[in-house]
Amino acid sequence: MARITLENLRHxxxxxxxxxxxxxxxxxxxxxxxxxAYALLGPSGCxxxxxxxxxxxxxxxxxxxxxxxxxxxxxxxxxKRQIAQVFQFPVVYxxxxxxxxxxxxxxxxxxxxxxVQARVREIAEMTDLxxxxxxxxxxxxxxxxxxISLGRGLVREDVNAILFDEPLTVIDxxxxxxxxxxxxxxHHRVPKTMIYVTHDQTEALTFADQVVVMNMGEVVQTGTPExxxxxxxxxxxxxxxxxxxxxVIPCTVEGGRALVEGTAFETANPLPPGTPEGVFxxxxxxxxxxxxxxxxxxxxxSVADAGRFRIADVTCLGHRLKLLVPEGREIPATDLRLAxxxxxxxxxxxxxxxxxxxxx
Amino acid sequence: MNKTVxxxxxxxxLPVLVLVAFNAIIxxxxxxxxxxxxxxxxxxxxxSGLRWFExxxxxxxxxxxxxxxxxxxxxxxxxxxxxxxxxxxxMPRKGIWVSVCLVLMAMPLLIxxxxxxxxxxxxxxxxxxxxxKALNAMGFDYNYTRQVGDAWFTLILMDVWHWTSLVVLLAYxxxxxxxxxxxxxxxxxxxxxxxxxxxxxxxxxxxVLTIAILLRFMDSxxxxxxxxxxxxxxxxxxxxxxSIDLVKIALGQFxxxxxxxxxxxxxxxxxLLSWIFYTVMTRNEEG
Numbered sequence: 002m003a004r005i006t007l008e009n010l011r012h013x014x015x016x017x018x019x020x021x022x023x024x025x026x027x028x029x030x031x032x033x034x035x036x037x038a039y040a041l042l043g044p045s046g047c048x049x050x051x052x053x054x055x056x057x058x059x060x061x062x063x064x065x066x067x068x069x070x071x072x073x074x075x076x077x078x079x080x081k082r083q084i085a086q087v088f089q090f091p092v093v094y095x096x097x098x099x100x101x102x103x104x105x106x107x108x109x110x111x112x113x114x115x116x117v118q119a120r121v122r123e124i125a126e127m128t129d130l131x132x133x134x135x136x137x138x139x140x141x142x143x144x145x146x147x148x149i150s151l152g153r154g155l156v157r158e159d160v161n162a163i164l165f166d167e168p169l170t171v172i173d174x175x176x177x178x179x180x181x182x183x184x185x186x187x188h189h190r191v192p193k194t195m196i197y198v199t200h201d202q203t204e205a206l207t208f209a210d211q212v213v214v215m216n217m218g219e220v221v222q223t224g225t226p227e228x229x230x231x232x233x234x235x236x237x238x239x240x241x242x243x244x245x246x247x248x249v250i251p252c253t254v255e256g257g258r259a260l261v262e263g264t265a266f267e268t269a270n271p272l273p274p275g276t277p278e279g280v281f282x283x284x285x286x287x288x289x290x291x292x293x294x295x296x297x298x299x300x301x302x303s304v305a306d307a308g309r310f311r312i313a314d315v316t317c318l319g320h321r322l323k324l325l326v327p328e329g330r331e332i333p334a335t336d337l338r339l340a341x342x343x344x345x346x347x348x349x350x351x352x353x354x355x356x357x358x359x360x361x
Numbered sequence: 362m363n364k365t366v367x368x369x370x371x372x373x374x375l376p377v378l379v380l381v382a383f384n385a386i387i388x389x390x391x392x393x394x395x396x397x398x399x400x401x402x403x404x405x406x407x408x409s410g411l412r413w414f415e416x417x418x419x420x421x422x423x424x425x426x427x428x429x430x431x432x433x434x435x436x437x438x439x440x441x442x443x444x445x446x447x448x449x450x451x452m453p454r455k456g457i458w459v460s461v462c463l464v465l466m467a468m469p470l471l472i473x474x475x476x477x478x479x480x481x482x483x484x485x486x487x488x489x490x491x492x493x494k495a496l497n498a499m500g501f502d503y504n505y506t507r508q509v510g511d512a513w514f515t516l517i518l519m520d521v522w523h524w525t526s527l528v529v530l531l532a533y534x535x536x537x538x539x540x541x542x543x544x545x546x547x548x549x550x551x552x553x554x555x556x557x558x559x560x561x562x563x564x565x566x567x568x569v570l571t572i573a574i575l576l577r578f579m580d581s582x583x584x585x586x587x588x589x590x591x592x593x594x595x596x597x598x599x600x601x602x603x604s605i606d607l608v609k610i611a612l613g614q615f616x617x618x619x620x621x622x623x624x625x626x627x628x629x630x631x632x633l634l635s636w637i638f639y640t641v642m643t644r645n646e647e648g
Contacts, residue, residue: 059545080551092546094560105560109551153550 003069003161005033005056005194010065012051018063025051027218029065033162033211036192038185040209042199044241048218049198053164056196057084069161085154086164090171091146095139099130102138103152110157120156127187128152144176151184155191162194169204181207202242214238230286231345234354239284245312247284248322249349259283259348262318264297267343270356279350285341287312290324292332293340301337315339395621413622423623425598426606427630433602434581437520441577442570444521445528449536450562452529463533466526478590481519485591505592509599512592516600519587524577531573535566571642575635582631603627 010029018024026048033039041049054060056067058079066075074082085106094102103121112120125131128148133141138149147168154163165184169177181204188195197208205212206226214221214229214237222234233239239247252259252266257274259266259281266283299317304326311326317339324339326332348355399409417423452462472480487493487504496503505515539561547557585604588594594601594609601609607627611620 054545057545057549059548079545079548084549086545086549088542088546090540090542092540092542094564096560096564105552106550109553109556150546153546 003194004035004071005031005162005196006066006068006071007031007052007056008066008068010052010055010062010067012048012055012060012062012064024218026055026062029220031213031220031223033194033196035070035194037211038188038195038197038209040197040199040205040212041215042202042205042212042241043215044200047215049200049215050166052215053086053166053196053198056162057086057164058082059086083157083159083161084164085157085160085162086166087147087150087154087168089167091143091150093138093141093146093149095137097138098134099125099136099138099141099149100134102149103130103134103156106153106157120158124152124156127155127190129183143171144173144180147172147180148183151187155187155193160193162196165195165197165199167199168197169199169201177204184208202244206242214241216241232354233284233347236282236284236349236352239286243286243288245287245323247286248290248320248324249282249284250318250320250322252281252283252348254281254348261320264318266341266346268346268348269344270348270354272348272355277350280352281355282349282352283346284349285346287323287325289342289345290322291340291342292324292326292330293338296338296340299337299339301332301334304332392621392624395617396625397618399618409618413618414626417619417622417626422606423626426601426603429599429601430582430603433516433520433584434578436517437524437581438574438577440517440521441525441528442574445525445573446532446566446570448525448529449532450558452533454537463530466529466533469523469526472523474586475590477519477523478587481515481522481587482591485515507596509596512596512600516588516591519591520581520584523587524580527576528570528573531569532566535569536562539565567642571639575639578638579631579635582634 007029010026011024012026013024015023021027029052041052043049051060055062058074058077058081062075066073068074069082079086094105097105100121103124104117107117107120121134122131125134128151130145130148130152133145138146141149150168151163154160169180172180184195184197185208195208197205199205206229210225211223212226212229213223216235216237222229222238224232224234229238229242233242233247236247236249239249250261252261254260254272254277257272259268261283268283297317299315299322302314302316302321304314305312309328311328311332313324313326313332315322315324315337322339396413397409397411398406399412400406448466453459469477484490485493485505487497487506493503493505502508503511505511543561543565544557547561552560583604584602585608588600588602589605589608592600594605604627607620607623610616610623
C-alpha cells in the first residue's frame with residue numbers, strides 16, 4: 002500500500018523532442034493518497050496510458066520522479082514495484098487453469114504452496130471465480146478473463162496499487178455495469194490504491210472518488226465528480242464531462258463584466274475592473290440554463306427527448322446553446338426567454354477559468 | 362429454407378477435378394495397378410495379389426532404408442525445431458534489422474534443391490572445398506565420400522542449413538503476433554524468462570510450430586534431390602534414404618511391382634504419421 006507522488010513528470014517517445022507536440026506528457030504533478038479510488042479520464046491519445054505505464058514501471062519517464070510513500074521508484078522495473086495492472090485486452094495464460102493463473106504471481110515470488118492455495122481460494126471467492134478454478138483459462142468469456150486479470154492483481158497482499166487500463170473495452174455492455182459494481186465492491190473489501198484509466202466519463206465518475214482529467218499530455222483538472230461538474234477549470238472539462246457538454250460563448254470583458262453582443266452577464270468569478278488581455282468565453286452547463294418569464298431572448302431550433310428531461314437546442318445572441326427542460330415544463334414556440342444561473346456561469350480566459358483559479 | 366438445385370455448378374468444379382485427376386488420382390491408381398501385378402516385359406502383366414507388399418515388408422533392404430530414413434528425419438527435426446525457435450527468439454522485433462534478418466533467413470529457401478546439393482558437394486570436398494579443407498586443416502580426418510559418419514554429418518548439416526529458416530520464419534510469425542500486454546503482464550507478475558517462454562511464447566507458437574513440424578516431417582521423409590546430388594546414397598548404402606532406394610528399384614532395376622508396392626507403403630507411413638501428429642496436437646483446442 003502506498004501514497005503515490007508524481008513529480009515534474011515528462012515523457013516523450015521521440016529521442017530528441019523539439020516542439021510541444023513531441024511530448025506525450027508535458028509536466029505532471031500529482032499526489033494520490035493510499036487506498037483511494039482514482040480515475041484518469043481523457044480522450045484517446047491524451048497520454049493517460051503513458052502515465053499509467055510510467056507508474057507501473059513499464060516505461061521510464063524522460064524526466065521527473067515517481068515516488069511510492071516518498072521513496073523514489075523511478076528506476077525500478079515493474080516486478081520490483083509491487084504493482085498490479087489490468088490491461089485493455091484480457092491477458093490470461095492460456096495453457097493454465099484458472100487456479101494456476103491466479104497462483105502465478107505468488108509462485109513466481111516463491112510463496113509456499115499452502116499459502117498460495119489459501120490466498121487463491123480467497124481471491125477466487127471475491128471475484129466470483131471459485132466455481133471455475135479447475136477450468137482452462139482459455140475457455141472463459143471476456144469478462145471471466147478480465148476477472149482473472151483482476152484476480153492476479155489482488156492475489157498479492159503486498160501490492161502497492163492496482164492499475165486499470167480501460168479494462169471494460171471488450172466487455173459486453175450489459176456486463177459492464179456488473180463488472181464495474183464488482184470493482185467498487187472489491188475496492189471496499191480490499192482498500193488498495195486503484196487507478197482507473199478510461200475515456201468513458203460514466204466509468205470514471207462512478208468508479209472514482211477523485212477524477213484526473215487529461216488532455217494533450219496535461220492534467221486539466223483534478224477533483225471529485227461534483228467539482229468537475231459544477232466548476233470546470235477548463236472549457237475542455239466542460240465539454241468532455243456532462244452530456245450534453247457545457248455551452249461556451251465567446252465574449253468580451255469590460256469593467257470586470259462579461260459582454261456577449263452587448264448583453265452583460267454576471268459570472269461566478271468576476272474579474273477586477275480593467276481591460277485584461279486574452280480570449281474570453283463564458284461557460285454554462287445546460288443544467289443551469291432555464292426558461293424564464295424575462296431574460297435573454299432566444300429562438301427555438303429543435304427539442305430532443307432524453308427520457309426524464311428534454312434537450313432544447315436554441316439560438317441566443319447568435320450562438321447555438323443547449324438547455325435541459327424538465328418533464329412537464331412547456332416550451333413556448335415563440336418569445337423564448339433564458340435565465341443564466343449566475344452561480345454556475347463561469348468566465349474563462351484562454352480556455353482556463355479566469356481569476357484566482359487561472360493557473361493550472 | 363429450400364436448397365437451391367443448380368446442376369450447372371458442377372461445371373465450375375470440373376477444371377479442378379481434371380487437374381487433380383491428372384496430377385494425383387490417375388498416377389496413384391497406376392501405381393496401385395503396378396503394385397498387384399507381375400511383368401516379364403513386353404507389356405504383359407500377371408495378377409500377383411499382395412505378394413509385393415509382403416516381400417517389401419519382409420525385405421531387410423527396406424527395413425534398412427526405413428531405419429536410415431527415420432534416423433535422418435528424427436535428427437533434423439530434433440535439431441531444426443529447437444534451433445529455429447531459438448533463432449526466432451533472438452531476432453529483433455523492431456527496426457531495420459528485422460528486414461535484414463528476414464531476407465537472410467529466406468535466402469536458403471530460395472535456392473533450388475539440386476543446387477543446394479551441388480553446393481554442399483563442393484563445399485565439403487576434403488581437397489578443395491572450404492568446409493572439407495578447413496576441417497582437415499584443423500586436424501579432423503574428414504572425408505564425406507569415404508566415411509559413413511562424415512557423410513551423415515554433412516547430410517544433416519546441409520538439411521539444417523537449408524531448412525531451419527522455414528522453422529525460424531514460422532516461429533517468428535507466431536512470436537510477433539503476441540500482443541505487448543502479455544509481456545507486460547508477465548513482467549508485473551514477476552515471471553522469469555523461462556516462464557515467459559513456457560507460458561506465453563510457446564503456447565502462442567503452438568499452431569505455427571505444428572505446421573512447421575508437419576512440413577519438415579513430410580519434406581524430410583520425402584527428401585531425394587539434395588542427398589542424391591551430395592552423396593548419391595553412399596558411401597556404399599550408408600545414406601540411401603527411402604526415396605533414393607525407391608528410385609534405384611524402380612528405375613535402376615526396373616522392378617515396377619516391388620517399387621509400386623514400396624511407394625504405397627511409403628505413402629501410407631507419411632500419411633499415417635502426419636495424421637496422428639496433427640490429431641494429437643490439435644486435440645485440446647477449443648478456442
